[in-house]
Amino acid sequence: MIVDARAHGRRVRRAAVENVDVARIFDEVADLLEIEGANPFRVRAYRAAARTMDTLGAPARDLAARADGLETLPGIGADLAGKIRTILETGDLPLRRQLTRRTPAGLVEMMRIPGLGPKRAKLLYRKLGVRTIAQLEKAASAGRLRTLPGFKQALEAKIVQGLREYHARQGRVRLSDADAYAAPLVEHLRSTPGLSRIDVAGSYRRRRDTVGDLDILAAASRPRLVADRFLTYPGVARVEAHGTTRCAVVLASGLHVDLRIVPAVSYGAALLYFTGSKAHNIAIRALGVKRRLKVNEYGVFRGTRRIGGRREEEVCGAVGLPCIPPELREDRGEVDAAREGRLPHLVELADIRGDLHVHTTDTDGRSTLADMVEACRARGYAYVAITDHTKAVRVAGGLTAAGFRRQFREIDRLQARTPGLTILKGAEVDILDDGTLDLDAGTLAALDVVVVAVHSKFAMSQAAMTRRIVTALQHPCVHILAHPTGRLIGRREPYALDMTAVLRAARDHGVLVEINAQPDRLDLDDVHARMAVDAGVRLVVSTDAHSVDELAFLRHGVDQARRAWCRAADVANTRSTAALGRLLKT
């Protein structure tokens, strides 16, 4: 019996380490090595490995189960494969612990402040003893930063501003990261005896681009069993509360998770309540009050009699509403729309018929053109646009006109043997400072799909940046504006932009605007995407995939399109190849 329990515990412990955990540790090691001034190529190896783990389609432990399985991954040799196995088995890495003995891990966090890289972080630590964000703030407000060599008032001010932004986004994680933690935890709970329903509610279910915590809701005949299984989950670092209907824990990653257990008769009401948003709940309850009903997390009540609560539809029905998709529950007009029967039929993942923004090894992608084409064919797409970078984006190894001509010939060859899939010749053309495009007129005219985007000089004034992008949209060859605000969730704020002016220009010139489905971009965001649709602009949902695995990011983009009230008709890449061709200007 004891032996079984141990074996079981070990198996579960291993299962609790996700690819993102390996990636997180490798990234931290890379940062620490960089602060120490280690061989830059060694640093890069860890970063590349982190990225590989982050975007791997399958669990790393499946590969680790086979001899030499991990070593087949690009950039993973014997050493890193061994370290991955160590992390999968123990949840940590001796090298990481050893590095943090010399260099406090707080310095890694400090490097997330814009203006602070490895050198300055090390200097702050050596000269001022600053080893945490809190100490950095104290030093900054005391004006001590400017006493350091190379630090002047301007840099101090930039760091103070960076600290403000850092705090503003604190405590929220990207939805895709939340997904990585939620899915195995839910699987762990699902097998509990007596459990009939389980959902992750909250902003996770509404598919917000970031979530503050996870709210898990379960219906079970024996709540104690669910709670026990939750509290003993191997990923739990700290238990904050443990009652019979509510438990709260913090995972090793710092993510807070709440579990609520309700009887099945209340499940729908509880799911509605815990999905929120708060403003949406208030609107629903106000409708109930008008009908002399009380709506709470246990059900809908007339007096003391429960008239519904087992399913969400019962609760909504009682107050005269159809069920509203969770993505719309932000109190942005969805309650009125539902009452008047004009809820949109939202776009779905299955509606998307092709990807209009992907990279290959010809620039900074990690899959070859042939592999990308084959992966898109295997996904059943009608079309894909190959959109590698142009020369100004040097870090990405952007192509010159000659490079594109070479790529065109290969596309022609691949097209000849891939009859079901239309391969569109494209480029992600850099928008230069003055709004001109980083590609000659002849090559631009030869492209089927011209995607344009900003990759440099993010600090321009709002007026200058708006002028820059609007100028680019006026170019007759341009079809799509990619990642319009340049934001990176949790890392970089969007640049200053008059979005209304940009969307007006897009509409006037027939330019499609992208929802970039990279989990840390999701750009346009939900609010801007809805603005776009309301302004008469057509959207595209594209992955910006840099590997065949990243083609699966599509669902993150569709999530945001749904939050923006998009119907299939609002999204250009739900169209057939012929219809898409008509939407792309000639």
Next chain:
DNA sequence: ACGCCTGTGCGTGCCTATCTTCTGATAGG
């Protein structure tokens, strides 16, 4: 640290604009 390679090892994103700065650090995918 990897990958290619056979040298008891070598080259690798590896460059460039900009600002935080005045020689160096950061940022860009």
